[in-house]
Amino acid sequence: MFQSSLKMCVRLSSTSREGLRRISSSIKPVGAHSVRSKPDSLKQEILEYRHVYPEFLPDPKFEFRNSVREKLERNDMIARRQNIDIPEFYVGSIMAVESSDPHTPGKTHRFVGICIQRGGCGLRAHFTLRNVIDHQGVEVQYEMYDPTIHKVDVLKLEKRLDDELLYLRDALPEYSTFDPNMEPEILSEGTSVPVNTIKVKLKPKPWLERWERKNLQGVQDLELDEKFYKKAEEVATPWEKYDLMKEYMRTIPVEEQTEIYGELQTKLQKLNAQGKKMKRKRVFVKPTKLA
Template identity: 45%
Template sequence: MLVSTVVGPLVARGVRNCVRHNVVTLTGMRYYASQTKNAQEEGEDTVTNNDINEHEISRRDYRYIFPEFLPDPKPEWRNSLSEKLARRDMLNRRDNVEIPEFYVGSSLAVTVTDKNSPHPNKISRFVGKCIDRGGTGLRAWFVLRNVIDGQGVEFMYQMYNPSLLKVEVLKLEKSIDEDLYYLRDAPPEYSTVPFNMEPQILPEGSSVPIFNTIIPLNPRPWTRHWEKYIDVVYQGYTVTNPYETPGKVRRMIKWMAENNVGWQMQTLKYDMMRDYRNSIPAEEQDKIWEEVADRLETRDQQMRKVAAKRAFIRPTKKL
Protein backbone atom coordinates (compact mmCIF):
# COMPACT_ATOMS: atom_id res chain seq x y z
CA MET A 1 0.00 0.00 0.00
CA LEU A 2 1.44 3.33 -1.05
CA VAL A 3 0.22 5.55 1.74
CA SER A 4 0.00 4.45 5.34
CA THR A 5 -0.27 6.27 8.62
CA VAL A 6 2.94 6.18 10.63
CA VAL A 7 2.31 5.28 14.24
CA GLY A 8 5.84 4.93 15.59
CA PRO A 9 9.45 5.81 14.84
CA LEU A 10 10.83 3.78 11.97
CA VAL A 11 13.92 1.70 12.55
CA ALA A 12 15.35 1.41 9.03
CA ARG A 13 18.24 3.69 8.27
CA GLY A 14 20.00 4.29 4.98
CA VAL A 15 23.02 6.32 4.07
CA ARG A 16 21.72 9.68 5.28
CA ASN A 17 24.62 11.70 6.60
CA CYS A 18 23.97 14.53 4.15
CA VAL A 19 22.60 16.75 6.92
CA ARG A 20 26.09 17.16 8.33
CA HIS A 21 27.64 18.16 5.00
CA ASN A 22 27.17 21.37 3.05
CA VAL A 23 26.62 19.64 -0.27
CA VAL A 24 26.11 21.80 -3.34
CA THR A 25 23.21 21.19 -5.69
CA LEU A 26 23.35 19.05 -8.79
CA THR A 27 24.12 22.10 -10.89
CA GLY A 28 27.36 22.65 -9.02
CA MET A 29 28.27 18.97 -9.39
CA ARG A 30 27.67 18.98 -13.13
CA TYR A 31 30.19 21.78 -13.50
CA TYR A 32 33.07 19.32 -13.40
CA ALA A 33 31.46 17.03 -15.95
CA SER A 34 30.81 19.89 -18.38
CA GLN A 35 34.33 21.19 -17.79
CA THR A 36 35.81 17.85 -18.87
CA LYS A 37 33.60 17.69 -21.98
CA ASN A 38 34.58 21.23 -23.02
CA ALA A 39 38.26 20.35 -22.63
CA GLN A 40 37.81 17.39 -24.96
CA GLU A 41 35.93 19.48 -27.53
CA GLU A 42 38.74 22.04 -27.62
CA GLY A 43 41.14 19.33 -28.73
CA GLU A 44 42.92 18.58 -25.51
CA ASP A 45 44.07 14.99 -25.68
CA THR A 46 44.96 14.71 -22.00
CA VAL A 47 43.05 15.60 -18.89
CA THR A 48 44.90 16.52 -15.73
CA ASN A 49 44.62 14.35 -12.63
CA ASN A 50 43.00 17.25 -10.77
CA ASP A 51 40.10 17.36 -13.25
CA ILE A 52 39.58 13.60 -12.96
CA ASN A 53 39.68 13.69 -9.17
CA GLU A 54 37.24 16.60 -9.02
CA HIS A 55 34.82 14.78 -11.32
CA GLU A 56 35.00 11.58 -9.24
CA ILE A 57 34.54 13.42 -5.97
CA SER A 58 31.56 15.34 -7.32
CA ARG A 59 29.82 12.13 -8.33
CA ARG A 60 30.58 10.57 -4.98
CA ASP A 61 28.45 13.35 -3.48
CA TYR A 62 25.46 11.68 -5.14
CA ARG A 63 25.29 9.30 -2.16
CA TYR A 64 23.71 12.17 -0.22
CA ILE A 65 21.22 13.08 -2.96
CA PHE A 66 20.28 9.62 -4.26
CA PRO A 67 21.04 7.29 -1.31
CA GLU A 68 18.59 4.65 -2.55
CA PHE A 69 20.89 3.79 -5.49
CA LEU A 70 23.47 2.38 -3.08
CA PRO A 71 22.76 -1.25 -2.08
CA ASP A 72 22.22 -2.45 1.43
CA PRO A 73 25.64 -2.89 3.10
CA LYS A 74 24.72 -6.21 4.73
CA PRO A 75 26.55 -8.97 2.83
CA GLU A 76 23.76 -11.52 3.32
CA TRP A 77 21.34 -9.23 1.45
CA ARG A 78 23.62 -8.50 -1.51
CA ASN A 79 23.01 -9.77 -5.03
CA SER A 80 24.80 -8.01 -7.88
CA LEU A 81 22.32 -9.03 -10.58
CA SER A 82 19.20 -7.98 -8.66
CA GLU A 83 20.86 -4.69 -7.68
CA LYS A 84 21.69 -3.90 -11.31
CA LEU A 85 18.14 -4.72 -12.44
CA ALA A 86 16.74 -2.59 -9.59
CA ARG A 87 18.86 0.41 -10.63
CA ARG A 88 17.62 0.03 -14.20
CA ASP A 89 14.01 -0.05 -13.03
CA MET A 90 14.61 2.99 -10.82
CA LEU A 91 16.05 4.98 -13.72
CA ASN A 92 13.14 4.02 -15.97
CA ARG A 93 10.71 5.04 -13.25
CA ARG A 94 12.44 8.40 -12.81
CA ASP A 95 12.10 9.03 -16.57
CA ASN A 96 8.32 8.95 -16.16
CA VAL A 97 7.87 10.42 -12.67
CA GLU A 98 9.25 13.63 -11.20
CA ILE A 99 11.44 12.68 -8.22
CA PRO A 100 13.71 15.67 -7.58
CA GLU A 101 16.49 16.21 -5.06
CA PHE A 102 15.25 16.49 -1.46
CA TYR A 103 16.45 15.84 2.07
CA VAL A 104 15.07 15.32 5.55
CA GLY A 105 13.69 18.74 6.47
CA SER A 106 12.52 19.71 2.96
CA SER A 107 8.90 20.71 2.31
CA LEU A 108 7.33 18.49 -0.35
CA ALA A 109 4.07 18.04 -2.23
CA VAL A 110 3.29 14.46 -3.29
CA THR A 111 0.63 13.50 -5.82
CA VAL A 112 -0.65 9.91 -5.95
CA THR A 113 -3.51 8.03 -7.53
CA ASP A 114 -6.39 7.29 -5.17
CA LYS A 115 -9.54 5.50 -6.26
CA ASN A 116 -11.44 6.99 -3.31
CA SER A 117 -10.45 10.57 -4.11
CA PRO A 118 -13.27 13.02 -4.93
CA HIS A 119 -11.07 14.52 -7.63
CA PRO A 120 -12.35 13.78 -11.17
CA ASN A 121 -9.00 12.26 -12.14
CA LYS A 122 -8.84 10.18 -8.94
CA ILE A 123 -5.66 11.78 -7.67
CA SER A 124 -4.71 12.96 -4.19
CA ARG A 125 -2.13 15.57 -3.17
CA PHE A 126 -0.53 15.90 0.25
CA VAL A 127 1.85 18.62 1.41
CA GLY A 128 4.19 18.23 4.36
CA LYS A 129 7.70 18.33 5.78
CA CYS A 130 9.93 15.32 5.21
CA ILE A 131 10.77 13.94 8.66
CA ASP A 132 12.49 10.71 7.63
CA ARG A 133 13.88 8.92 4.61
CA GLY A 134 15.35 5.47 4.15
CA GLY A 135 15.35 2.18 2.32
CA THR A 136 17.49 0.98 -0.56
CA GLY A 137 16.66 0.20 -4.16
CA LEU A 138 13.02 -0.12 -5.09
CA ARG A 139 12.15 -0.26 -1.37
CA ALA A 140 13.08 3.39 -0.80
CA TRP A 141 10.58 5.39 1.25
CA PHE A 142 10.07 8.76 2.90
CA VAL A 143 7.67 10.18 5.50
CA LEU A 144 5.83 13.52 5.35
CA ARG A 145 4.26 15.32 8.29
CA ASN A 146 1.85 18.23 8.43
CA VAL A 147 -0.54 19.74 10.95
CA ILE A 148 -4.10 20.10 9.63
CA ASP A 149 -6.79 21.70 11.81
CA GLY A 150 -4.59 21.19 14.88
CA GLN A 151 -4.11 17.47 14.20
CA GLY A 152 -0.74 16.02 13.19
CA VAL A 153 -0.93 13.87 10.06
CA GLU A 154 1.87 11.68 8.72
CA PHE A 155 2.07 9.61 5.55
CA MET A 156 4.70 7.20 4.33
CA TYR A 157 5.29 6.99 0.57
CA GLN A 158 7.14 4.31 -1.33
CA MET A 159 9.30 6.33 -3.69
CA TYR A 160 9.08 3.94 -6.66
CA ASN A 161 5.52 2.73 -6.23
CA PRO A 162 3.57 2.90 -9.53
CA SER A 163 0.79 4.84 -7.79
CA LEU A 164 3.10 7.79 -7.13
CA LEU A 165 2.68 10.41 -9.86
CA LYS A 166 4.84 13.36 -8.83
CA VAL A 167 7.06 14.68 -6.04
CA GLU A 168 7.36 18.46 -5.96
CA VAL A 169 9.89 20.29 -3.78
CA LEU A 170 8.32 23.41 -2.30
CA LYS A 171 11.29 24.38 -0.12
CA LEU A 172 14.65 22.65 -0.39
CA GLU A 173 16.57 22.54 2.88
CA LYS A 174 18.32 20.05 5.16
CA SER A 175 17.97 19.33 8.84
CA ILE A 176 20.88 18.95 11.23
CA ASP A 177 19.39 15.63 12.42
CA GLU A 178 18.91 12.36 10.56
CA ASP A 179 15.18 12.28 11.35
CA LEU A 180 12.64 14.68 12.81
CA TYR A 181 10.31 12.48 14.82
CA TYR A 182 10.61 14.89 17.73
CA LEU A 183 8.36 17.27 15.77
CA ARG A 184 5.48 15.15 17.11
CA ASP A 185 6.14 16.67 20.53
CA ALA A 186 7.01 20.17 19.28
CA PRO A 187 4.72 23.19 18.73
CA PRO A 188 2.58 22.74 15.58
CA GLU A 189 4.06 25.74 13.75
CA TYR A 190 7.29 23.79 13.17
CA SER A 191 5.38 21.06 11.28
CA THR A 192 2.80 23.15 9.46
CA VAL A 193 3.18 23.55 5.69
CA PRO A 194 0.46 25.49 3.79
CA PHE A 195 -1.23 23.50 1.04
CA ASN A 196 -1.13 26.55 -1.25
CA MET A 197 2.60 27.14 -0.70
CA GLU A 198 4.44 28.28 -3.82
CA PRO A 199 7.72 26.54 -4.73
CA GLN A 200 10.88 28.38 -3.69
CA ILE A 201 13.59 27.79 -6.30
CA LEU A 202 17.21 28.17 -5.26
CA PRO A 203 19.60 30.12 -7.53
CA GLU A 204 21.75 28.03 -9.84
CA GLY A 205 24.93 26.76 -8.19
CA SER A 206 23.90 27.73 -4.66
CA SER A 207 24.32 25.34 -1.75
CA VAL A 208 21.36 23.74 -0.01
CA PRO A 209 20.42 25.75 3.11
CA ILE A 210 20.55 23.99 6.47
CA PHE A 211 17.71 24.40 8.96
CA ASN A 212 19.64 24.79 12.22
CA THR A 213 16.94 26.38 14.37
CA ILE A 214 16.75 24.78 17.81
CA ILE A 215 13.14 23.71 18.39
CA PRO A 216 11.72 23.86 21.94
CA LEU A 217 9.61 20.82 22.77
CA ASN A 218 6.24 20.98 24.44
CA PRO A 219 5.90 20.05 28.12
CA ARG A 220 5.42 16.40 28.96
CA PRO A 221 3.94 13.89 28.17
CA TRP A 222 5.99 12.95 25.08
CA THR A 223 5.96 10.04 22.68
CA ARG A 224 9.56 9.19 23.67
CA HIS A 225 12.03 10.06 26.40
CA TRP A 226 13.63 12.87 24.41
CA GLU A 227 15.72 14.08 27.35
CA LYS A 228 17.91 10.98 26.93
CA TYR A 229 18.93 11.82 23.37
CA ILE A 230 19.88 15.51 23.63
CA ASP A 231 23.40 16.08 22.23
CA VAL A 232 23.80 12.30 21.87
CA VAL A 233 21.59 11.48 18.88
CA TYR A 234 19.79 14.78 18.17
CA GLN A 235 20.96 18.39 18.19
CA GLY A 236 17.87 20.11 16.80
CA TYR A 237 15.68 20.49 19.90
CA THR A 238 15.85 21.64 23.48
CA VAL A 239 13.98 20.62 26.63
CA THR A 240 13.14 22.82 29.58
CA ASN A 241 13.57 21.21 33.00
CA PRO A 242 14.31 17.68 31.70
CA TYR A 243 14.81 16.15 35.16
CA GLU A 244 11.95 17.29 37.33
CA THR A 245 12.44 14.92 40.27
CA PRO A 246 15.42 13.31 42.05
CA GLY A 247 14.23 9.95 40.80
CA LYS A 248 14.57 11.07 37.18
CA VAL A 249 18.06 12.38 37.92
CA ARG A 250 19.08 8.98 39.33
CA ARG A 251 17.62 7.16 36.33
CA MET A 252 19.51 9.44 33.95
CA ILE A 253 22.78 8.86 35.83
CA LYS A 254 22.19 5.12 35.55
CA TRP A 255 21.35 5.50 31.85
CA MET A 256 24.68 7.26 31.21
CA ALA A 257 26.76 4.96 33.43
CA GLU A 258 29.59 2.99 31.84
CA ASN A 259 28.48 0.07 29.63
CA ASN A 260 24.83 1.13 29.82
CA VAL A 261 22.75 2.19 26.84
CA GLY A 262 23.39 5.92 27.11
CA TRP A 263 27.14 5.41 27.45
CA GLN A 264 27.17 3.11 24.42
CA MET A 265 25.28 5.66 22.34
CA GLN A 266 27.90 8.29 23.15
CA THR A 267 30.75 6.02 22.04
CA LEU A 268 29.16 4.82 18.78
CA LYS A 269 30.64 7.72 16.80
CA TYR A 270 34.11 6.36 17.60
CA ASP A 271 33.28 2.83 16.39
CA MET A 272 35.17 2.66 13.08
CA MET A 273 34.23 -0.97 12.41
CA ARG A 274 30.56 -0.09 12.73
CA ASP A 275 30.98 2.65 10.13
CA TYR A 276 32.86 0.24 7.88
CA ARG A 277 30.13 -2.40 8.06
CA ASN A 278 27.40 0.18 7.36
CA SER A 279 29.04 1.69 4.28
CA ILE A 280 29.73 0.74 0.66
CA PRO A 281 33.39 0.90 -0.50
CA ALA A 282 34.22 4.03 -2.48
CA GLU A 283 35.41 2.00 -5.47
CA GLU A 284 32.05 0.22 -5.70
CA GLN A 285 30.22 3.53 -5.35
CA ASP A 286 32.21 4.97 -8.27
CA LYS A 287 31.10 2.07 -10.48
CA ILE A 288 27.45 2.62 -9.52
CA TRP A 289 27.54 6.36 -10.20
CA GLU A 290 29.34 5.76 -13.49
CA GLU A 291 26.42 3.55 -14.46
CA VAL A 292 23.54 5.86 -13.47
CA ALA A 293 24.92 9.41 -13.20
CA ASP A 294 24.45 10.45 -16.85
CA ARG A 295 20.74 9.62 -16.89
CA LEU A 296 20.23 11.21 -13.47
CA GLU A 297 21.87 14.44 -14.60
CA THR A 298 19.86 14.57 -17.84
CA ARG A 299 16.61 13.99 -15.96
CA ASP A 300 17.52 16.62 -13.38
CA GLN A 301 18.05 19.22 -16.11
CA GLN A 302 14.61 18.46 -17.53
CA MET A 303 12.91 18.76 -14.13
CA ARG A 304 14.67 22.07 -13.39
CA LYS A 305 13.40 23.55 -16.65
CA VAL A 306 9.85 22.41 -15.87
CA ALA A 307 10.07 23.81 -12.31
CA ALA A 308 11.33 27.15 -13.61
CA LYS A 309 8.38 27.39 -16.02
CA ARG A 310 5.91 26.62 -13.23
CA ALA A 311 7.44 29.25 -10.96
CA PHE A 312 7.38 31.92 -13.65
CA ILE A 313 4.65 34.48 -12.96
CA ARG A 314 3.33 36.08 -16.11
CA PRO A 315 2.90 39.83 -15.83
CA THR A 316 -0.63 41.15 -16.10
CA LYS A 317 -1.51 44.12 -18.26
CA LYS A 318 -2.77 47.15 -16.44
CA LEU A 319 -5.77 48.77 -18.04
Protein backbone atom coordinates in the same frame (compact mmCIF):
# COMPACT_ATOMS: atom_id res chain seq x y z
CA MET B 1 31.65 23.56 -0.90
CA PHE B 2 33.13 20.16 -0.54
CA GLN B 3 34.70 21.17 2.74
CA SER B 4 31.36 22.13 4.09
CA SER B 5 29.79 18.89 2.91
CA LEU B 6 32.61 16.99 4.52
CA LYS B 7 31.99 18.77 7.77
CA MET B 8 28.38 17.92 7.39
CA CYS B 9 29.26 14.33 6.81
CA VAL B 10 31.43 14.18 9.90
CA ARG B 11 28.77 15.84 11.96
CA LEU B 12 26.15 13.47 10.66
CA SER B 13 28.24 10.44 11.36
CA SER B 14 28.83 11.63 14.88
CA THR B 15 25.17 12.24 15.58
CA SER B 16 23.58 9.41 13.68
CA ARG B 17 23.18 5.84 14.64
CA GLU B 18 20.54 4.53 12.28
CA GLY B 19 19.69 7.41 10.02
CA LEU B 20 22.43 7.49 7.44
CA ARG B 21 23.20 3.85 7.34
CA ARG B 22 24.15 3.75 3.73
CA ILE B 23 26.33 6.77 3.53
CA SER B 24 29.97 6.11 3.91
CA SER B 25 31.88 8.56 6.00
CA SER B 26 35.21 6.96 5.27
CA ILE B 27 36.15 9.57 2.70
CA LYS B 28 39.62 10.92 2.90
CA PRO B 29 39.83 14.71 3.14
CA VAL B 30 41.11 15.92 -0.20
CA GLY B 31 42.09 19.46 0.77
CA ALA B 32 45.04 20.64 -1.30
CA HIS B 33 44.86 18.30 -4.24
CA SER B 34 41.12 18.58 -4.75
CA VAL B 35 41.47 20.92 -7.69
CA ARG B 36 44.59 19.33 -9.06
CA SER B 37 43.22 17.10 -11.77
CA LYS B 38 39.98 16.70 -13.59
CA PRO B 39 39.35 13.01 -12.88
CA ASP B 40 39.48 13.81 -9.18
CA SER B 41 36.83 16.48 -9.45
CA LEU B 42 34.70 14.15 -11.55
CA LYS B 43 35.08 11.54 -8.86
CA GLN B 44 33.96 14.07 -6.28
CA GLU B 45 30.99 15.01 -8.41
CA ILE B 46 30.03 11.37 -8.66
CA LEU B 47 30.42 10.97 -4.92
CA GLU B 48 28.12 13.94 -4.35
CA TYR B 49 25.33 11.82 -5.77
CA ARG B 50 25.25 9.80 -2.56
CA HIS B 51 23.61 12.75 -0.81
CA VAL B 52 21.18 13.46 -3.60
CA TYR B 53 20.29 9.88 -4.52
CA PRO B 54 21.07 7.79 -1.44
CA GLU B 55 18.54 5.12 -2.40
CA PHE B 56 20.68 3.96 -5.32
CA LEU B 57 23.12 2.43 -2.86
CA PRO B 58 22.17 -1.14 -1.96
CA ASP B 59 21.50 -2.51 1.48
CA PRO B 60 24.95 -2.99 3.02
CA LYS B 61 23.90 -6.23 4.74
CA PHE B 62 26.18 -8.66 2.97
CA GLU B 63 23.83 -11.63 3.26
CA PHE B 64 21.26 -9.82 1.11
CA ARG B 65 23.64 -8.61 -1.58
CA ASN B 66 23.68 -9.79 -5.16
CA SER B 67 25.15 -7.75 -7.99
CA VAL B 68 22.64 -8.86 -10.63
CA ARG B 69 19.65 -8.03 -8.44
CA GLU B 70 21.09 -4.66 -7.54
CA LYS B 71 21.66 -3.84 -11.20
CA LEU B 72 18.13 -4.85 -12.19
CA GLU B 73 16.75 -2.81 -9.32
CA ARG B 74 18.68 0.30 -10.39
CA ASN B 75 17.49 -0.13 -13.97
CA ASP B 76 13.90 -0.22 -12.74
CA MET B 77 14.47 2.87 -10.62
CA ILE B 78 15.85 4.78 -13.61
CA ALA B 79 12.91 3.57 -15.72
CA ARG B 80 10.49 4.98 -13.16
CA ARG B 81 12.40 8.24 -12.87
CA GLN B 82 11.94 8.78 -16.59
CA ASN B 83 8.21 9.10 -15.96
CA ILE B 84 8.34 11.17 -12.81
CA ASP B 85 10.75 13.84 -11.65
CA ILE B 86 11.81 13.01 -8.09
CA PRO B 87 13.81 16.07 -7.04
CA GLU B 88 16.61 16.36 -4.53
CA PHE B 89 15.27 16.53 -1.00
CA TYR B 90 16.45 16.01 2.56
CA VAL B 91 14.95 15.39 5.93
CA GLY B 92 13.61 18.80 6.92
CA SER B 93 12.56 19.85 3.42
CA ILE B 94 8.96 20.87 2.90
CA MET B 95 7.39 18.84 0.13
CA ALA B 96 4.15 18.34 -1.75
CA VAL B 97 3.16 14.96 -3.16
CA GLU B 98 0.40 14.39 -5.66
CA SER B 99 -0.86 10.85 -5.90
CA SER B 100 -3.85 9.07 -7.35
CA ASP B 101 -6.27 7.65 -4.85
CA PRO B 102 -8.62 4.72 -5.53
CA HIS B 103 -11.33 6.45 -3.49
CA THR B 104 -11.29 9.57 -5.63
CA PRO B 105 -10.99 8.17 -9.15
CA GLY B 106 -10.04 10.62 -11.86
CA LYS B 107 -8.53 13.07 -9.38
CA THR B 108 -5.21 13.39 -7.61
CA HIS B 109 -4.64 13.87 -3.92
CA ARG B 110 -2.11 16.48 -2.79
CA PHE B 111 -0.41 16.42 0.57
CA VAL B 112 1.99 19.06 1.84
CA GLY B 113 4.26 18.46 4.80
CA ILE B 114 7.74 18.40 6.22
CA CYS B 115 9.90 15.37 5.50
CA ILE B 116 10.61 13.85 8.90
CA GLN B 117 12.18 10.61 7.82
CA ARG B 118 13.78 9.10 4.78
CA GLY B 119 14.83 5.47 4.45
CA GLY B 120 14.95 2.22 2.57
CA CYS B 121 17.12 1.43 -0.39
CA GLY B 122 16.38 0.49 -3.95
CA LEU B 123 12.76 0.27 -4.95
CA ARG B 124 11.79 0.18 -1.28
CA ALA B 125 12.96 3.74 -0.69
CA HIS B 126 10.41 5.82 1.19
CA PHE B 127 9.93 9.13 2.98
CA THR B 128 7.45 10.38 5.54
CA LEU B 129 5.69 13.75 5.40
CA ARG B 130 4.14 15.36 8.45
CA ASN B 131 1.70 18.22 8.75
CA VAL B 132 -0.92 19.41 11.21
CA ILE B 133 -4.31 19.70 9.56
CA ASP B 134 -7.31 20.97 11.52
CA HIS B 135 -5.31 20.65 14.76
CA GLN B 136 -4.63 17.02 14.00
CA GLY B 137 -1.16 15.77 13.25
CA VAL B 138 -1.08 13.78 10.01
CA GLU B 139 1.77 11.72 8.65
CA VAL B 140 1.88 10.00 5.30
CA GLN B 141 4.59 7.60 4.25
CA TYR B 142 5.18 7.60 0.50
CA GLU B 143 7.20 5.08 -1.44
CA MET B 144 9.41 6.91 -3.88
CA TYR B 145 8.93 4.47 -6.74
CA ASP B 146 5.22 3.86 -6.23
CA PRO B 147 3.58 4.31 -9.66
CA THR B 148 0.52 5.97 -8.11
CA ILE B 149 2.59 9.05 -7.28
CA HIS B 150 2.09 11.74 -9.94
CA LYS B 151 4.35 14.50 -8.76
CA VAL B 152 6.84 15.22 -6.02
CA ASP B 153 7.54 18.91 -5.45
CA VAL B 154 10.02 20.38 -3.06
CA LEU B 155 8.49 23.61 -1.79
CA LYS B 156 11.41 24.52 0.44
CA LEU B 157 14.72 22.77 0.08
CA GLU B 158 16.58 22.73 3.37
CA LYS B 159 18.16 20.47 5.93
CA ARG B 160 17.74 20.36 9.68
CA LEU B 161 20.24 19.62 12.41
CA ASP B 162 19.09 16.00 12.80
CA ASP B 163 18.78 12.98 10.50
CA GLU B 164 15.27 12.21 11.67
CA LEU B 165 12.66 14.64 12.85
CA LEU B 166 10.46 12.12 14.61
CA TYR B 167 10.56 14.35 17.68
CA LEU B 168 8.19 16.71 15.89
CA ARG B 169 5.46 14.34 17.05
CA ASP B 170 6.17 15.43 20.60
CA ALA B 171 6.83 19.06 19.72
CA LEU B 172 4.38 21.93 19.83
CA PRO B 173 2.09 21.74 16.80
CA GLU B 174 3.27 25.04 15.31
CA TYR B 175 6.60 23.41 14.42
CA SER B 176 4.92 20.95 12.09
CA THR B 177 2.15 23.11 10.69
CA PHE B 178 2.54 24.13 7.07
CA ASP B 179 0.22 25.90 4.71
CA PRO B 180 -1.15 23.41 2.12
CA ASN B 181 -1.22 26.17 -0.50
CA MET B 182 2.37 27.16 0.12
CA GLU B 183 4.30 28.71 -2.78
CA PRO B 184 7.55 26.96 -3.73
CA GLU B 185 10.75 28.77 -2.82
CA ILE B 186 13.29 28.57 -5.63
CA LEU B 187 16.95 28.53 -4.73
CA SER B 188 19.36 30.07 -7.21
CA GLU B 189 21.48 27.54 -9.02
CA GLY B 190 24.79 26.57 -7.50
CA THR B 191 23.96 27.46 -3.90
CA SER B 192 24.46 24.77 -1.31
CA VAL B 193 21.49 23.40 0.54
CA PRO B 194 20.75 25.69 3.50
CA VAL B 195 20.63 24.22 6.98
CA ASN B 196 17.78 25.40 9.14
CA THR B 197 19.14 25.69 12.67
CA ILE B 198 15.76 26.12 14.30
CA LYS B 199 15.45 24.68 17.83
CA VAL B 200 12.14 23.03 18.43
CA LYS B 201 10.28 23.25 21.73
CA LEU B 202 9.02 19.86 22.90
CA LYS B 203 5.84 19.38 24.87
CA PRO B 204 6.31 18.19 28.46
CA LYS B 205 6.46 14.44 29.09
CA PRO B 206 4.97 11.83 28.42
CA TRP B 207 6.72 11.36 25.09
CA LEU B 208 6.75 8.68 22.45
CA GLU B 209 10.45 8.10 22.94
CA ARG B 210 13.13 9.09 25.45
CA TRP B 211 14.36 12.05 23.46
CA GLU B 212 17.00 12.95 26.04
CA ARG B 213 18.89 9.80 25.01
CA LYS B 214 18.91 10.55 21.28
CA ASN B 215 21.51 13.31 21.30
CA LEU B 216 19.18 15.69 19.45
CA GLN B 217 20.58 18.95 18.12
CA GLY B 218 17.42 20.63 16.92
CA VAL B 219 15.51 20.83 20.21
CA GLN B 220 15.41 23.41 22.97
CA ASP B 221 16.22 22.54 26.57
CA LEU B 222 14.16 19.50 27.54
CA GLU B 223 13.58 20.73 31.11
CA LEU B 224 14.01 17.34 32.75
CA ASP B 225 15.31 16.22 36.11
CA GLU B 226 18.99 15.58 36.48
CA LYS B 227 18.43 11.82 36.83
CA PHE B 228 17.23 11.56 33.20
CA TYR B 229 20.41 13.09 31.85
CA LYS B 230 22.50 10.91 34.14
CA LYS B 231 20.77 7.79 32.87
CA ALA B 232 21.15 8.97 29.27
CA GLU B 233 24.85 9.35 29.82
CA GLU B 234 25.05 5.87 31.29
CA VAL B 235 23.26 4.29 28.33
CA ALA B 236 25.10 6.27 25.67
CA THR B 237 27.60 4.44 23.46
CA PRO B 238 29.93 7.22 22.37
CA TRP B 239 32.65 4.75 21.39
CA GLU B 240 30.60 3.29 18.56
CA LYS B 241 31.66 5.99 16.15
CA TYR B 242 35.22 4.74 16.47
CA ASP B 243 34.26 1.13 15.76
CA LEU B 244 35.71 0.70 12.28
CA MET B 245 34.22 -2.75 11.78
CA LYS B 246 30.73 -1.51 12.55
CA GLU B 247 31.29 1.41 10.24
CA TYR B 248 32.37 -0.95 7.50
CA MET B 249 29.40 -3.25 8.00
CA ARG B 250 26.80 -0.51 7.85
CA THR B 251 28.15 1.39 4.89
CA ILE B 252 28.99 0.80 1.26
CA PRO B 253 32.70 1.37 0.60
CA VAL B 254 33.65 4.46 -1.39
CA GLU B 255 35.13 2.40 -4.20
CA GLU B 256 31.84 0.64 -4.70
CA GLN B 257 29.92 3.89 -4.47
CA THR B 258 32.00 5.44 -7.24
CA GLU B 259 31.44 2.33 -9.34
CA ILE B 260 27.67 2.41 -8.85
CA TYR B 261 27.26 6.14 -9.42
CA GLY B 262 29.78 6.10 -12.25
CA GLU B 263 27.54 3.66 -14.07
CA LEU B 264 24.50 5.76 -13.33
CA GLN B 265 26.06 9.13 -14.04
CA THR B 266 25.09 9.54 -17.70
CA LYS B 267 21.54 8.39 -17.04
CA LEU B 268 21.15 10.64 -14.03
CA GLN B 269 22.56 13.63 -15.90
CA LYS B 270 20.11 13.04 -18.72
CA LEU B 271 17.29 12.85 -16.20
CA ASN B 272 18.48 16.06 -14.56
CA ALA B 273 18.57 17.84 -17.90
CA GLN B 274 15.05 16.64 -18.60
CA GLY B 275 13.91 17.83 -15.19
CA LYS B 276 15.39 21.26 -15.72
CA LYS B 277 13.74 21.56 -19.10
CA MET B 278 10.44 20.70 -17.51
CA LYS B 279 11.04 23.26 -14.77
CA ARG B 280 11.79 25.96 -17.30
CA LYS B 281 8.63 25.13 -19.13
CA ARG B 282 6.74 25.42 -15.91
CA VAL B 283 8.21 28.84 -15.19
CA PHE B 284 6.73 30.23 -18.38
CA VAL B 285 3.26 28.92 -17.70
CA LYS B 286 1.19 31.54 -15.93
CA PRO B 287 -0.04 30.24 -12.59
CA THR B 288 -3.80 29.91 -12.39
CA LYS B 289 -5.27 31.63 -9.38
CA LEU B 290 -7.39 29.60 -7.03
CA ALA B 291 -10.81 31.02 -6.18
